[in-house]
Amino acid sequence: MKLAVIGADGQLGSDIVELFRAECFDVVPLTIDRLDIADNRQVQRVLAEAGADVIINTAAMHQVEKCEADPLKAFAVNALGARNIAQAANAGSSRLIHISTDYVFSGEKMEPYLENDCPLPLNAYANSKLAGELFVRSLAQKHYVIRVSGLYGKNPCLEKGGLNFVDLMLKLARERSEVRVVDDEVLTPTATKEVARQILKMLNGQAEDGLYHATAEGSCSWFEFAREIFSLSHSTVTLNKAEPGEFPAKVPRPSYSVLENHNLKKQNLNGMSFWKDALKEYLKEKHHIG
Numbered sequence: 001m002k003l004a005v006i007g008a009d010g011q012l013g014s015d016i017v018e019l020f021r022a023e024c025f026d027v028v029p030l031t032i033d034r035l036d037i038a039d040n041r042q043v044q045r046v047l048a049e050a051g052a053d054v055i056i057n058t059a060a061m062h063q064v065e066k067c068e069a070d071p072l073k074a075f076a077v078n079a080l081g082a083r084n085i086a087q088a089a090n091a092g093s094s095r096l097i098h099i100s101t102d103y104v105f106s107g108e109k110m111e112p113y114l115e116n117d118c119p120l121p122l123n124a125y126a127n128s129k130l131a132g133e134l135f136v137r138s139l140a141q142k143h144y145v146i147r148v149s150g151l152y153g154k155n156p157c158l159e160k161g162g163l164n165f166v167d168l169m170l171k172l173a174r175e176r177s178e179v180r181v182v183d184d185e186v187l188t189p190t191a192t193k194e195v196a197r198q199i200l201k202m203l204n205g206q207a208e209d210g211l212y213h214a215t216a217e218g219s220c221s222w223f224e225f226a227r228e229i230f231s232l233s234h235s236t237v238t239l240n241k242a243e244p245g246e247f248p249a250k251v252p253r254p255s256y257s258v259l260e261n262h263n264l265k266k267q268n269l270n271g272m273s274f275w276k277d278a279l280k281e282y283l284k285e286k287h288h289i290g
């Protein structure tokens with residue numbers, strides 16, 4: 001089976017390329033220098049040339065502050081880019097797997113969100129991603145739209161300064177005696193390797209077309225996530241909760257964005273691990289800890 005991966009050098013994209021190559025798929029990795037998803041002509045041409053059975057779109061403009069400052073660009077990439085790819089997928093009879101976000105929700109529910117809960121995006125990034133989801137769901141004849149959350153992977157996320165949260169905490173622990181982290185935002189940190197495996201499971205299991213949540217099991221605040229990172233890495237750094245308002249968010253974001261993998265579980269296809277187990281695996285693989 002031939003697979004085109006858009007955003008192939010990103011955190012998630014690179015793990016998908018690695019896993020599917022190891023599984024003997026014929027993988028076409030597409031990076032922004034070859035395919036800018038906001039350029040419709042290029043999208044149609046490059047994806048027609050690729051001739052893939054499955055197209056996975058991991059590309060996005062996802063730095064929330066940048067999206068707020070330039071909503072036109074955010075929509076060009078995250079919404080119209082998704083539309084461009086959906087059109088190309090139909091032209092080539094390809095299945096489109098499109099990655100979306102927990103940020104489509106407002107956070108007010110305060111218990112895990114199901115796929116059919118009503119989204120209420122709080123910022124330009126989240127609105128543009130929701131628009132992208134809707135384009136894919138309404139246009140792409142064969143599709144999975146997969147919402148993920150709090151990603152970390154072994155390849156650096158360039159858009160977020162080259163360090164994911166885990167690596168940033170390990171760096172701060174080496175450089176400082178005290179680290180302060182917010183405790184009022186609850187999410188599910190999710191390893192990109194797990195999402196890659198989950199996509200493979202969905203393809204092998206012939207999951208139904210539709211919308212899916214695919215995050216690790218369980219949830220935590222950023223403070224609790226940091227505490228687990230320091231505990232597993234035997235760090236002696238002092239960890240404290242940030243005071244309310246100590247790190248004011250410049251752009252509104254959900255304070256609770258835990259997702260339930262309801263549609264995967266319904267089809268007996270949920271392969272996501274508990275977040276602490278996935279973190280252990282990541283620390284062992286990337287940092288040789290544990």
Ligand SMILES: NC(=O)c1ccc[n+]([C@@H]2O[C@H](COP(=O)([O-])OP(=O)(O)OC[C@H]3O[C@@H](n4cnc5c(N)ncnc54)[C@H](OP(=O)(O)O)[C@@H]3O)[C@@H](O)[C@H]2O)c1
Pocket residue numbers: 006007008009010011012013031032035036037038057058059060061062077081099100101102103129148149150151152156157158159160
């Ligand atoms: N990171 C998170 O915590 C998180 C949470 C929830 C959902 N998500 C979603 O998960 C997906 C993957 O995120 P990630 O963390 O793997 O991101 P990432 O590491 O930043 O990778 C995204 C990739 O997309 C590329 N890209 C950006 N704009 C593009 C364009 N116009 N055309 C083609 N490629 C473009 C980037 O290239 P350059 O680096 O060269 O710009 C990068 O290779 C995204 O859809 C994101 O919205 C992420």
